[in-house]
Amino acid sequence: MKNVLVIDDDEKICWAFEQFLEEEGYAPSISNNAEEGLRRIASDKPDVVLLDVKLPGMSGLEALAQIKARHPWAIVIIITAYDDVETTVEAMRLQAFDFVPKPIDLDVVKSTLERAIRTQSVRSALPIKPTRKPPKGQRGPRLVGKSDQMREIYKLIGIMASNTMTVLIEGETGTGKDLVARAIHAGSERKDMPFVPVNCGAIPDDLLESELFGYEAGAFTGAKAEGKPGRFELANGGTLFLDEVANMTPALQVKLLRALQTQEIERLGSTRILKVDVRVIAATNQELGQMVQLGRFRDDLYYRFKRIALHLPPLRERREDVPMLITHFLQLAQDELRKPIRGISEEGMALLRRYEWPGNIRELENCIRSAATLARADVIMPDDLPIEVQTGSRPTANASPLADSLKTTLHRMIQEAIADEKKELYEEVVAMVDKVLIGLVLDEFSGNHSKTAELLGMSRTTLLKKIRQHIEEQPL
Ligand SMILES: Nc1ncnc2c1ncn2[C@@H]1O[C@H](COP(=O)(O)OP(=O)(O)OP(=O)(O)O)[C@@H](O)[C@H]1O
């Protein structure tokens, strides 16, 4: 039978609780003041404590602080008529499990108690792991995972750290591209030289060029009088990390390619050539190959990047890493929140394993951090997990990398159409998709028209007409 301790100075309330708890099949015990209650917790180790706030002598909140300090395992439900902001905030800060307001509604007590008992059984069934502090240097962000895919990535990081080739890191959002880029730099001979990240997606097109290559005094209106070195210069001797490189305009792609080939740059507004020694690592969460096909990314630059490409697999393709990542992020969350977390309920763990993780490791990290924050005891229950993890809702089509890269491409086409005052954007977009799609399907069936027409759901005549039309425009 589950043991419930009531700490309240009101005899009538204690009596009512005792009746109710016995009827519900609990073993109640009563203390009329906090001091005695504390002694009972130590001797009886109740499963749940119901604690009044206004008590003679030591107040309920003081008692809560002491209970949590001496018996962190205790699950304490606060019973109070004082559910004002201050009391509520203070009680939750002191890690009360929940609040039951007075006048008491027994249905609320019942459901809160049931939740508390469930949490207590889950937490006491979890093995206590000795809190092992990871050795220094392993405390912050680091790569975790032992799946075959991740082992391959570690090997590639090692190989890439031993040379200065340009590297392209591909992967969906949150798969660890940033972390991998830093790992390559940190493992290389350049580790003591600067690692300079540039988020090409976050800097407006017209500023990106001067960010990368710098400018001389008076290069353009608004330029600083003393000029400014670009990130290429700042990364001299080290590594330049071009994040979201797909967002670069074609004009800038040409300049970047030249800089990569010659290791020479010119600041804007200057003809002086600066020799640099920069290792470039680029990252993208879009299918660059597709963008090349759509004519939105230069193929020469793409092939230069693509010589060494490191593809980070989405988390859903290496689910065996999930438990290890959870342990890692739980450790980080505990350090950050200064709150011990013993583990995750079995049911919660099953939900975490089953979920698709469209936001990959970043989403998992955020999920564990928020669950650890919300957990009312030192265990994460299913209720503490984000709603999409609880319900296992699938990612929307918008989250697909194809939709992402299409969006970027279309966004750019819209901007260009506005700038060029074009009027046939719809036609242009549809024609572009039509052409690429037909080309891909033709490739797939090695040029077989019948099979291509069948898959596309059009007649051979229509297909041939379209092919002719596209060839007239430009060869497929
Ligand atoms: N293998 C891993 N082990 C542990 N933590 C990881 C791992 N991969 C990524 N992370 C963590 O997940 C978060 C997201 O990683 P990161 O920023 O490198 O992703 P990204 O691929 O650059 O995402 P985006 O495309 O959105 O920029 C970071 O907090 C990072 O520390």
Ligand SMILES: [Mg+2]
């Ligand atoms: Mg990133």
